[in-house]
Amino acid sequence: MLKKIAIILTFLLVSGCFVAQADVLKIRDDAPQNYVVKKGDTLWDISALFLNEPWLWPQLWQMNPQIDNPHLIYPGDTLTLTYDAQGRPRLVVNENVKRLSPVSRKTMKGGDAISTLPLSMIRPYLTFEQALTDEEIAALPYVLGSNANVKNSVNNHIIYVKGVLDAGASYGVYRKGKPYIDPETETVLGYETKLVATARAFRPGRAATDDTPIEAASLNVLSVKREIKQGDKVMPALEGQSLPAFFTMTKPAFDIEGLIIDTTSDLREFSKWDIVVLNRGALQELAPGHMLGIYRNSPLVIDGKDGPVYIEDGNKLQKALRNFGDNSIQLPREKVGELMVFKVSERTSFAIVTNTLQPVRVGDLIANL
Known part of the structure; x- marks a missing residue:
């Protein structure tokens, strides 16, 4: 049954459901030309070095003819950023660079292998909603305002956030939505938390001490799905988005x-x-x-x-x-x-x-x- 599902999914999606693949990715200005994979690296970690929106990483990897399964990269592999004939960026394993240490490679088994589904197949259909509890939402940093002195911020604005962030890191701006209520128990299981924008911190902010007042964190708005409002919440961009390259079905x-x-x-x-x-x-x-x-x-x-x-x-x-x-x-x-x-x-x-x-x-x- 699972094998049949995987075959059906692959056939339907390959037949023309790749809206997201048509986009040309924007590579970070400070992206390295080469990167040596370290033990413990994830595809998300690596992609965050190259992309302002690292959750779009399947588009960076899926065009790679050398990596049928992106999980099969190893410590010591050197990845090189290249561009295809249409100007689309991609990461490839640089075979001209000797790996730093030998590591035995695992190969996928034959017909008895567990069915898998690449994330790149279903990414165009996924949304970035999350389900967070009231307590989790209340604990998040939140938007105080922007440099434009407007209630609703858009692209190219700087937004200021109450909280201590990591300078240079990407963040998602979220808004609390409707409650998810369990019909069986009539209890609130969590709240819809919708992504409204992405931003990158360039000032980390500072908590109040006896000697210094609170200093707001500063972020450049990178992309906006809907206008950012005062009070919107901020969390690391990859929080809740670190999906596997392949789902084992x-x-x-x-x-x-x-x-x-x-x-x-x-x-x-x-x-x-x-x-x-x-x-x-x-x-x-x-x-x-x-x-x-x-x-x-x-x-x-x-x-x-x-x-x-x-x-x-x-x-x-x-x-x-x-x-x-x-x-x-x-x-x-x-x-x-x-x-x-x-x-x-x-x-x-x-x-x-x-x-x-x-x-x-x-x-x-x-x-x-």
């Missing part, structure tokens, strides 16, 4: 049941490639790459003396007695789709719908395949 080795509680779109029904929010997360041992089925309960039937009727078609007495006796029959639940978890927080998860048999809705069940 597996069925959970434990029983799991939950609900789709929201979607990042405002549609009532949604389908393949839409992003949904689940009321299960790390506390339930969900992990990126977990494949789950989407299910929906069939209607409740009351089998009365005049024959079976759906509950909504029953009379007042039948509806009142729906939970009594043997006349109420819950028809089986049926599978309506499949999804893959790609981002997990403590009590919620984000997943991408990979297949649908019917339109998917908020309130649909999720469970093992």
Whole structure:
């Protein structure tokens, strides 16, 4: 089943769903020409040296003919920044530079290998929303204002933030949105946290001491999805965005049941490639790459003396007695789709719908395949 899913995903996406790949990446002015991979490096760490928006790293790596799986780079490899005929930047392993230390390489197994899904395949469909608790949001640095003395800041503005940041680091500017409420317990699991802009800090700011007052951190706005407002929150750009290069698509080795509680779109029904929010997360041992089925309960039937009727078609007495006796029959639940978890927080998860048999809705069940 997983192998079939991977084949279907690859075929559909290769057929022409690469909107993001058409963009020409902007390389940082201080990007190195060459970089030697160190032990412990991640693709995100390396990409942050070259890109103002390092979460766009798949575009920097996916055009690399030498790295079918970007995980297969090793300490001692020298990466060189080059440009193709269309002027698009790419990183390649420089085979003319001798590696600093020999390391045995692992190779991917044949037909029995676990199905994987490259992030570059689904990145065009992903959003940067996060699910944070009220406490987590309250603890974040926040925007005080800008150099333009306006309430809403845009590109090329400098924004000032209350908090101590790292000079030279990239940050995301986020805005608290609607609560994610668990229908089963009626508790708030977290809050939608939407990315509104990206920025780079050039003054770190300073906390107050007995001798010095608070000094705001200063950031150059790099890109804006919507206008930045006073009070918007700031967090490191890679926080919550460090997704793996390849998702290992597996069925959970434990029983799991939950609900789709929201979607990042405002549609009532949604389908393949839409992003949904689940009321299960790390506390339930969900992990990126977990494949789950989407299910929906069939209607409740009351089998009365005049024959079976759906509950909504029953009379007042039948509806009142729906939970009594043997006349109420819950028809089986049926599978309506499949999804893959790609981002997990403590009590919620984000997943991408990979297949649908019917339109998917908020309130649909999720469970093992």
